[in-house]
Amino acid sequence: MKKDHVKEELKKLFKSLDFISNNFLNKKGISKKELHIFFNIYQQLGLTWEFLGLQCKHWNGYKKTKEAKICCKICGKIKGIGESYYMLPAKGLKIIGTKLNPNSKKTFKTKKEATIVNDIISFHGSILNVDVHNSYRSSYFGNKYAINLAAERIVSLKESGVECSIDPYLIHVKTNKTKNKRGKRKFGGFPWEIRKKDLKQFPVLFEFSENYQFLGLTIFR
Numbered sequence: 001m002k003k004d005h006v007k008e009e010l011k012k013l014f015k016s017l018d019f020i021s022n023n024f025l026n027k028k029g030i031s032k033k034e035l036h037i038f039f040n041i042y043q044q045l046g047l048t049w050e051f052l053g054l055q056c057k058h059w060n061g062y063k064k065t066k067e068a069k070i071c072c073k074i075c076g077k078i079k080g081i082g083e084s085y086y087m088l089p090a091k092g093l094k095i096i097g098t099k100l101n102p103n104s105k106k107t108f109k110t111k112k113e114a115t116i117v118n119d120i121i122s123f124h125g126s127i128l129n130v131d132v133h134n135s136y137r138s139s140y141f142g143n144k145y146a147i148n149l150a151a152e153r154i155v156s157l158k159e160s161g162v163e164c165s166i167d168p169y170l171i172h173v174k175t176n177k178t179k180n181k182r183g184k185r186k187f188g189g190f191p192w193e194i195r196k197k198d199l200k201q202f203p204v205l206f207e208f209s210e211n212y213q214f215l216g217l218t219i220f221r
């Protein structure tokens with residue numbers, strides 16, 4: 001929606017809110033039943049305000065309210081307050097949030113305190129999780145094995161039983177064969193540590209430049 005349209009719609013909405021409030025909610029001698037109906041209408045208009053407010057880019061800046069709060073001149077939203085909903089275009093690029101990274105050298109007591117963002121979205125059947133946190137202390141088995149977990153930004157994607165997670169140090173791919181019952185024990189090794197005949201069982205193709213610089217890899221399913 002364009003600025004003028006949003007402004008116009010919000011103006012009309014505020015008029016409706018005032019109308020309900022002045023003529024019904026504050027009306028003397030109104031029955032309980034009627035009051036309940038008008039209270040609900042007021043609440044529903046409030047919800048419309050919340051959604052319509054998502055269209056506002058606060059184009060005209062902010063003003064101070066009587067309660068010394070800073071609010072948008074157009075939609076009346078208090079500056080800096082968190083939104084409960086996102087508004088996304090049905091077509092084209094959808095944007096939620098900005099790229100955040102760890103922002104403190106401190107080690108926090110709990111993961112909750114250290115968390116900057118930990119958000120998840122199911123996008124057309126794929127699950128994407130972004131977990132950004134500062135360093136924190138974590139303990140296993142009581143406080144016996146307390147360890148410091150490093151500050152990091154981990155992005156993971158789950159699709160058709162395959163999980164790929166990316167952090168500053170590793171790109172890890174877990175296939176749905178990881179839990180295969182054929183072998184219970186798990187091993188790891190660099191290609192040169194593995195015998196050629198065993199290596200031949202791995203459906204991995206390395207991509208590299210003419211100088212043998214690693215460019216990427218393909219895993220066949």
Ligand SMILES: [Zn+2]
Nearest residue numbers: 056058072075
């Ligand atoms: Zn606004």
